[in-house]
Amino acid sequence: MPDILGYLGKFGVLGPSTNTVVQPDFDMMRPPGVTAHYSRILTPNAQAVSNETFRAGSLKIAEGVFDAVRSVMTCAPDYLVMGMSAVTFYGGKAGAEAFRDGVEREAGVRLSCGSLASAAALRAYGARRVAFLSPYYPVANAEVRRYLEEEGFEVVRDICLQCPSWTAIAEVTPETLRHRLRELDGPDVDAILQVGTNLSMVRLAAAAEMWLGKPVIAINTATWWHALRANGIWDRMEGFGRLLSDF
Known part of the structure; x- marks a missing residue:
């Protein structure tokens, strides 16, 4: 049952x-x-x-x-x-x-x-050239880049916020994230991916798709x-x- x-x-x-x-x-x-x-x-x-x-x-x-x-x-x-x-x-x-x-x-x-899941989502959109945002440090961004490249995506650029603690990741403001999304965007990028599950991006990513005119994928x-x-x-x-x- x-x-x-x-x-x-x-x-x-x-x-x-x-x-x-x-x-x-x-x-x-x-x-x-x-x-x-x-x-x-x-x-x-x-x-x-x-x-x-x-x-x-x-x-x-x-x-x-x-x-x-x-x-x-x-x-x-x-x-x-x-x-x-x-x-x-x-x-x-x-x-x-x-x-x-x-x-x-x-x-x-x-x-x-x-x-x-991120690779599957990027493929669903038909994206090839990717930029990504994380709350991580460069050592972890390098691992994300490696993974995406091995999956066949071109990583154009990335930003790591270097949050000072695990709980501080959830304290990053939408204003900060909006600025970072604009830094990542450009005509050379098909889609923007956000990684780091404690970074609140579900609603913001959906809105950003409209004002950037391209896929913005929150990892959650x-x-x-x-x-x-x-x-x-x-x-x-x-x-x-x-x-x-x-x-």
């Missing part, structure tokens, strides 16, 4: 305990019949993050992923959605696929994660869209950009 509320799908969502954006973002985009069940990856709120410590800190978060998987699987979800993006880009295309495959082996169900939108479509859920939703309304 189907779950009374999750009759189209029960999604287990994995995210760092410091992340305050993923849950409300995904809930905004949740059609009737889909439920989301959050499993928090215990994450100390790293302070004074630097280029030297960012990668080590993000890998430390990744160490808790399997514990979070085992916890959320007790509610018997049909599918998993990764609410953390940095480590899903590490190691290029092979690293992204290995991350997905490891979680799927542990869980026994499939997973949507930020790296693979791409990951949730990927999960819905992978499960045959084709609801079209307005207000979150063309990805959810047109594809």
Whole structure:
């Protein structure tokens, strides 16, 4: 028998305990019949993050992923959605696929994660030349660039905001993000991608598509869209950009 509320799908969502954006973002985009069940990856709120410590800190978060998987699987979800993006880009295309495959082996169900979902979203739009924005440090932006290039995209330019702590990522203002989007834009760019799941961009990216006249993809939108479509859920939703309304 189907779950009374999750009759189209029960999604287990994995995210760092410091992340305050993923849950409300995904809930905004949740059609009737889909439920989301959050499993928090215990994450100390790293302070004074630097280029030297960012990668080590993000890998430390990744160490808790399997514990979070085992916890959320007790509610018997049909599918998993990764609410953390940095480590899903590490190691290029092979690293992204290995991350997905490891979680799927542990869980026994499939997973949507930020790296693979972003590539699928860019392809849906037909984009080739890409610029991207992150709250990361250069060491992590280099991993995102490597992944995108191995997937066949040309990365024209990128910006990393170098947020000083994990929770500070959620404090970046829309005004700051608007300025950064304009810095990234240009006639040489087909689409702009935002990575970093604790950076609040779902609504802003949808609006930016209108005033920039090109795809602007928030990673939380791409990951949730990927999960819905992978499960045959084709609801079209307005207000979150063309990805959810047109594809």
